[in-house]
Amino acid sequence: MFSQPTTLEEALDVRARCGPDLLPIAGGTDIVVAMNRGQLRPAGFLDLTHVRGLDAVRHENGRYECGGAATHATLSRLPVEALAEAALSVGGPAIRNRGTIGGNLVTASPAGDGCVALLALDADVELAHASRGRRVVPLREYFLGYRKTALLADELITRVRFPKDWITAWYKIGKRGSVNISVVCCAIGRSPTGLFHIALGSVAATPIRAPHAEEIVNRDGLTDGAIAEAADAVRRDISPIDDHRASAKYRAAMSVTLVARLLRRIRDRVKEPAR
Amino acid sequence: MTQNIQTIDVPIAEPFAEPLVPPSQTPYVERPHGPVGRSEDRIDGPEKVLGTALYGADLFYGRADCFVSVVRSEPAHAEIVAVDPSAALKMPGVLGVYTHRDVRGTNRQGLIVRDHPVLAESRVLFRGDAIAVVVATSERTAEDARRAVRVDYRPLPVVADMDAALAPDAPRLHPDGNIMGGKRIRKGDADAALAAADVIVSESFCTQTVDHAFLDLEAGIAHYDGRTLTIHVSGQWVHEERRLIALALGLPLESVRIICPATGGAFGGREDISIQIYLGIAAIQHPGKTVALRYSREESMRARHKRHAMRIYYTVGATRDGLLTAAKITVFSDEGAYRSTGPAVCRKAASHATGPYRIPNVSVDVYGVFTNNNPTGAMRGFGACQMAIAYEGMMDRLAARLGIDRLEVRRRNLIRSGDAVTTGQRIPIATAVECLDAAVRRLRQCPPPRPTDPHKSRTRPPALPPHLRRGVGYSVICFGLGYGDGFPDASRARVGVSDQGRIQVFTGGVEYGQGLITMAAQVAAEELGVSVRETDVVWADTEQTFESGSSSATRQTYFTGNAIRLAASELKEQLLDIASKLLGVHPHELELRDGCVVGRFDPARSVPLAEVVAQGRARGYSLEATALFKPRTVCEDFDTGQSPRAFITYLFGSHIAEVLVDIETGEVRVDRYIACHDVGRAINPQSVAGQMAGGATQGIGMALMEEVVNRDGRIANPNFTDYILPTFRDIPPVECVILENDDPGGPFGARGIGEPPLIAATPAVLSAIADAIGVHTHTTPCTPQRVWELLHPDEAAVPPDARFSLAPPHARLER
Numbered sequence A: 001m002f003s004q005p006t007t008l009e010e011a012l013d014v015r016a017r018c019g020p021d022l023l024p025i026a027g028g029t030d031i032v033v034a035m036n037r038g039q040l041r042p043a044g045f046l047d048l049t050h051v052r053g054l055d056a057v058r059h060e061n062g063r064y065e066c067g068g069a070a071t072h073a074t075l076s077r078l079p080v081e082a083l084a085e086a087a088l089s090v091g092g093p094a095i096r097n098r099g100t101i102g103g104n105l106v107t108a109s110p111a112g113d114g115c116v117a118l119l120a121l122d123a124d125v126e127l128a129h130a131s132r133g134r135r136v137v138p139l140r141e142y143f144l145g146y147r148k149t150a151l152l153a154d155e156l157i158t159r160v161r162f163p164k165d166w167i168t169a170w171y172k173i174g175k176r177g178s179v180n181i182s183v184v185c186c187a188i189g190r191s192p193t194g195l196f197h198i199a200l201g202s203v204a205a206t207p208i209r210a211p212h213a214e215e216i217v218n219r220d221g222l223t224d225g226a227i228a229e230a231a232d233a234v235r236r237d238i239s240p241i242d243d244h245r246a247s248a249k250y251r252a253a254m255s256v257t258l259v260a261r262l263l264r265r266i267r268d269r270v271k272e273p274a275r
Numbered sequence B: 001m002t003q004n005i006q007t008i009d010v011p012i013a014e015p016f017a018e019p020l021v022p023p024s025q026t027p028y029v030e031r032p033h034g035p036v037g038r039s040e041d042r043i044d045g046p047e048k049v050l051g052t053a054l055y056g057a058d059l060f061y062g063r064a065d066c067f068v069s070v071v072r073s074e075p076a077h078a079e080i081v082a083v084d085p086s087a088a089l090k091m092p093g094v095l096g097v098y099t100h101r102d103v104r105g106t107n108r109q110g111l112i113v114r115d116h117p118v119l120a121e122s123r124v125l126f127r128g129d130a131i132a133v134v135v136a137t138s139e140r141t142a143e144d145a146r147r148a149v150r151v152d153y154r155p156l157p158v159v160a161d162m163d164a165a166l167a168p169d170a171p172r173l174h175p176d177g178n179i180m181g182g183k184r185i186r187k188g189d190a191d192a193a194l195a196a197a198d199v200i201v202s203e204s205f206c207t208q209t210v211d212h213a214f215l216d217l218e219a220g221i222a223h224y225d226g227r228t229l230t231i232h233v234s235g236q237w238v239h240e241e242r243r244l245i246a247l248a249l250g251l252p253l254e255s256v257r258i259i260c261p262a263t264g265g266a267f268g269g270r271e272d273i274s275i276q277i278y279l280g281i282a283a284i285q286h287p288g289k290t291v292a293l294r295y296s297r298e299e300s301m302r303a304r305h306k307r308h309a310m311r312i313y314y315t316v317g318a319t320r321d322g323l324l325t326a327a328k329i330t331v332f333s334d335e336g337a338y339r340s341t342g343p344a345v346c347r348k349a350a351s352h353a354t355g356p357y358r359i360p361n362v363s364v365d366v367y368g369v370f371t372n373n374n375p376t377g378a379m380r381g382f383g384a385c386q387m388a389i390a391y392e393g394m395m396d397r398l399a400a401r402l403g404i405d406r407l408e409v410r411r412r413n414l415i416r417s418g419d420a421v422t423t424g425q426r427i428p429i430a431t432a433v434e435c436l437d438a439a440v441r442r443l444r445q446c447p448p449p450r451p452t453d454p455h456k457s458r459t460r461p462p463a464l465p466p467h468l469r470r471g472v473g474y475s476v477i478c479f480g481l482g483y484g485d486g487f488p489d490a491s492r493a494r495v496g497v498s499d500q501g502r503i504q505v506f507t508g509g510v511e512y513g514q515g516l517i518t519m520a521a522q523v524a525a526e527e528l529g530v531s532v533r534e535t536d537v538v539w540a541d542t543e544q545t546f547e548s549g550s551s552s553a554t555r556q557t558y559f560t561g562n563a564i565r566l567a568a569s570e571l572k573e574q575l576l577d578i579a580s581k582l583l584g585v586h587p588h589e590l591e592l593r594d595g596c597v598v599g600r601f602d603p604a605r606s607v608p609l610a611e612v613v614a615q616g617r618a619r620g621y622s623l624e625a626t627a628l629f630k631p632r633t634v635c636e637d638f639d640t641g642q643s644p645r646a647f648i649t650y651l652f653g654s655h656i657a658e659v660l661v662d663i664e665t666g667e668v669r670v671d672r673y674i675a676c677h678d679v680g681r682a683i684n685p686q687s688v689a690g691q692m693a694g695g696a697t698q699g700i701g702m703a704l705m706e707e708v709v710n711r712d713g714r715i716a717n718p719n720f721t722d723y724i725l726p727t728f729r730d731i732p733p734v735e736c737v738i739l740e741n742d743d744p745g746g747p748f749g750a751r752g753i754g755e756p757p758l759i760a761a762t763p764a765v766l767s768a769i770a771d772a773i774g775v776h777t778h779t780t781p782c783t784p785q786r787v788w789e790l791l792h793p794d795e796a797a798v799p800p801d802a803r804f805s806l807a808p809p810h811a812r813l814e815r
Helices: A008-021 A031-036 A081-088 A093-098 A101-107 A113-120 A211-220 A224-236 A248-270 B045-050 B056-063 B086-090 B139-148 B162-166 B190-196 B238-249 B276-285 B297-303 B342-351 B384-402 B406-413 B432-444 B516-528 B556-583 B609-618 B685-704 B756-773 B784-791 B800-804
Strands: A022-025 A044-047 A057-060 A063-067 A124-129 A133-138 A143-145 A156-163 A167-173 A184-190 A196-201 B004-010 B066-072 B078-084 B094-098 B130-136 B150-155 B179-187 B199-206 B219-224 B229-233 B256-259 B290-294 B310-318 B324-336 B361-370 B468-480 B491-497 B503-507 B535-539 B590-593 B596-599 B606-608 B624-629 B650-662 B668-678 B734-740
Touching: A008 A022, A008 A044, A008 A124, A008 A156, A081 A113, A081 A167, A081 A184, A101 A113, A101 A156, A113 A167, A113 A184, A113 A196, A167 A248, A184 A248, A196 A211, A196 A224, A196 A248, A211 A224, A224 A248, A248 B784, B004 B685, B056 B219, B056 B229, B056 B290, B066 B139, B066 B276, B066 B297, B078 B130, B086 B094, B086 B139, B094 B139, B094 B276, B130 B139, B130 B276, B162 B324, B162 B361, B179 B342, B190 B310, B190 B324, B190 B361, B199 B384, B219 B276, B229 B238, B229 B276, B238 B256, B238 B276, B276 B290, B310 B384, B324 B342, B324 B384, B342 B361, B342 B384, B384 B406, B384 B468, B384 B756, B406 B432, B406 B468, B432 B468, B432 B650, B432 B668, B432 B734, B468 B756, B491 B516, B491 B556, B503 B516, B503 B556, B516 B535, B516 B556, B556 B590, B556 B596, B556 B606, B556 B609, B556 B624, B596 B609, B606 B609, B650 B685, B650 B756, B668 B685, B668 B756, B685 B734, B685 B756, B756 B784
Parallel strands: A022 A044, B066 B290, B229 B256, B324 B361, B503 B535, B668 B734
Antiparallel strands: A057 A063, A063 A156, A124 A133, A124 A156, A167 A184, A184 A196, B004 B734, B066 B130, B078 B150, B094 B130, B179 B361, B199 B310, B219 B229, B219 B290, B310 B324, B468 B650, B491 B503, B491 B624, B590 B596, B596 B606, B650 B668
C-alpha cells in the first residue's frame, strides 16, 4: 500500500485512518537503512514528500516555524548557529538533502543532532491529528525514553517552532569529518533574557537537557567559577553507556569539556561582564 | 646516484598539475620514448565513469534464473548437531538447500593450507562460517528460506581473543593447538648486545583488526552446462581460484572457467575465495540455470577475512649516539578461525620487523594464534604495515630518550645502498635516506593551496587556541616486493596482433582499479612502437589468458610488466623479420614507430603494420608471443630467517604528516600530508600518484578510525555506519613526491607502488600525534577517546597494563 497525499489534510486523514499500517516516510534515511538490515518490513508507506508546504520554513514574531518535512539542508542555511551547524553535521550532502527534521524527531535517536540543537533552543513541536486537532508539546517533554516519543501512532509532526535571535553554540565529537555519528554532541542556547538551555546527545537514552548545569549558570552567570561548576554538574544530568562507539567515562568527560567550552564561547559572544 | 624526481600534488577532486620531469641519466635501463612514463588515460576509465562497465552486482541483475543465499553460523564456536532444511524446502519458490553432503569434491578452501570447509561439516569456528546454501527463484525467497533453515548447535566456549586462546585450559580450535605456527629470525646475538647496550627502550603495541571495505561488494553469477562451470566473480588470482574451486567441487580443472568482471577495489580482500564455490555448488545442482549471489555489506563483513590484529613487543638497544645495536621482537598475531594467508603474513611480518634499519643483532619471533574471530589473511601491507607502526614508534622513542632529533636518529640507522636488511639480503639500491630527504625538502616548501579553503592556504594561523596542538610525524619504510621467501612467483603474458594491426595483450592479472591494464598496454605499446589507443588488453579470463599470479604483493607491474615486455619484444622480432623481407632492409635497421615499420636510416622505406600482419599470416608466422617471467628467490632459513635473496627487490618510501590535536577532546585532524616513494620508474605517474594518495588514505584510516570491533566472537560494527572509513574531509591533499631510481630488473626500470603508501602512512600519523601531545601512542586506531586516554591514563577504559598480559619477559627490560 502506498499513499502519496499532496495536502496536509489528506495526509492527516490517511494517518488517522490507517495508523501504524502505513509508515510515514519522508527522506527515508533511517527507514531505508532499517529495511535493508531486515529490521523493518512495513506493510505500506505514507509518503510525505509531496505534501505542499510541509518542507517550508517560515519566519514570524521572532520565531522560526519549520514544517516537519524541512530537510537538514534547508535548516543548515538558517542563521541559527547551533541548528545550522548541527544540520550541517548530519551525514553527507545526499543525506542532508533527503533527511528531514521530522524524521530526526520521530527516530528520536539519542545521537540525533537536530534534536539536540532544537532542545537547546527550547523548541516546541506540533503534533496533529485529523479530528482531534493540533497539540503543541515542548520538545523537552517530547522524548519519553529510548526511541520513544510523545507522538501517537495516528499523528504526524507538522511543525517545529524555535526562536530566531538566541545566541547559540554547537559542538560534536565524532570519529571523522563527515557522515559522522556523534560520540558526544552538545548545544547551548542563551535566550535574550539571559537564560541558558544546555542540551546533549549520545549521553543518555534520549537527547537530554542538563537542568543541574543550567541552574548554576542561570543563577551565577558566566564567571569562570560558574562555568567550571556547571560543567561539572552536567555529570548529574547524563547517564552515558559503554558501547562500541565510546566508553561511558569518555562520554562523561567530554560532556563536561563541551559544556565548558560552549559556555565560554557564548560568553565571548555576549561580551557580558562577568558577575 | 642520479635521481629523477617528480612531484604531483593530489588535490582531491581537482585536476593534476602537469608534473615537471627533469631528464634522468640512468646507468641501467634504456630511456622509454613512447607511452611509458606518461600519464596516459586509464583504458577502463571512460566505461567506469559513464557507468557502462559491468561489475559483479550489474551481472546479478537481469541475467539470473535463480538466486543463492548462504546459511551462516550464529554462534562463534559450536558443534553442529543437525541441519534441518524441511521448513525451507516447503516454501514456494525454494529449489533446494545444500549442505556439505552435496559437495562432491574436497569441500575445502584455503590459499596456503586447505583447512577451511566450504560448508561446515561438524563444527563452526566463527560467526559467519557457512553451513548450507539455499537456491530459490527470487532473492527475497532465498533470504526467507535461509532464515527458515534450522541448525541445532551444541555451543562450545568462545575463544574471543589471543589471551583466551593461549590460556592453559583454552579449548583447542585446531588439532595442533591454538598456535598456528610462526616465524623466527636470529641474527647475531640480540641478548648479549642488549646486555651491552648503553640504552634500552621497550614498548608494546596493539594494532586493530581492519576490514578491506572495498566498495564493490561480492556479487556474481555462475552457469553449469553439464561440462563447464563458468563463474563471473571478481577475484585477485583467477587461475588459483580455478584450482581451488575445481578441488572443492570435484571438477576437472579444465571444466572450470573464471571470468573476472569489472572490479571495484580488492586490497587483499578478494584473495581468499568468496562466493565462487557457493555459486558453483548451486550451479552444479541446477545445470542449465544461471545462478546469482550477492552480499550485503553486513554479510560481506561477516564472511570475509580481515587484517591481522597484532600485539607487538619491541625492545631495542642502542649506543649513546643512537646507533641501534640490537632488537628483540615478539609478535602475537590474531589468526582468527582459519589459516587463510596467515602463515605468509607472519613470515612477512618477521622479515619486515626492523624495516629499513641496520641492526646487527636481531631476534624476532612471530606467532599466529587461532581464535573464534573472522579468519585473518591478506590485506594491503600484509604484516609489514603492523611492523612499521612498531619500528617507527621505536625510532621516535629512542630519539626522545636520547634527546636526539627524530630525523637524525633515523638517518644514522637507515640502510644505504649495499647494506643488508634483517634477513641478510643486501640491497643494491637502497633509497630510504633519499626518500626521507626528498619528503623533508617538500615539507619545507609552502603547502599547496587547498581546494576547500583557498584563502587560508599559504599562511599559517599565527597562534593556536590553547586546546589545539600541532605536531609533525615522519616515517620511513621498506617493502620486499612479490611473494618472496622462495615461494614460486611467476607471470606469463601473451602478446599478439590483430589483422587490423591492433596489439592485443593477454594477462591473467586482475584490474581492480589500480591501473594494471593501462600499465600492460603502456609496456606493450612502448616496446612495439604504437600508442596505447592501438592496444587492447584481455585480462583475468582463465580460458583466454595465462596465469599471471595474483594481483597482490605489489607484484604485477614488476612481474607482468616484465612478462609483457618480453613477449612484446619477441613479437617485435617477428614483425621486423617480415617487414625486412618486404622492404629489403636488414631487421636491425628497422624500427616500429607510429603503427608502421620504418627504416631507421631511411624513413622513406616504410610499411604499415596491417600490411606486415597480412604478409606474416600468409607466410605462416604465428604473430604472437608468450613469455614467462619467473625470477627466483631463496627461502629464509628455518632457524635463522636468513636468506641471500628473500625478495626479488625492495621498495622504499617516506611520509610526513602534520596534525592538529585537540587535547581536551582527543580529536585529530591531518592538516598536511606528504608521501614520497622510489618506484624505480613511474610507468604512469598519475596512476602512481593515485596509488600513493589511496594508500595514504587507507593508512590514515588505520591510524585514526578504522577498526573491526570483535566482542565475544561477534563483530559489533558490521556496517559503514560504525566501521568508520575516512571521508574527503579527513584527508588533506596528498602531496606526492615520486623518486625514480631505475631497478635493474624491472620493466623499463619500474618497481611498483601498491602496498608501501599504506605501510608508511599509519606510523607517520601516529608520530605526528605523539609530537603534538608529548605522549607516544601504542594502540591503533587513535580515536578521539584513545588520544584522550593517552593524556588521562587513569580514565582509560582498558587499563594500560592490559597490553602487557601476553608480555614476554624482555618487554620489561627497559633501562
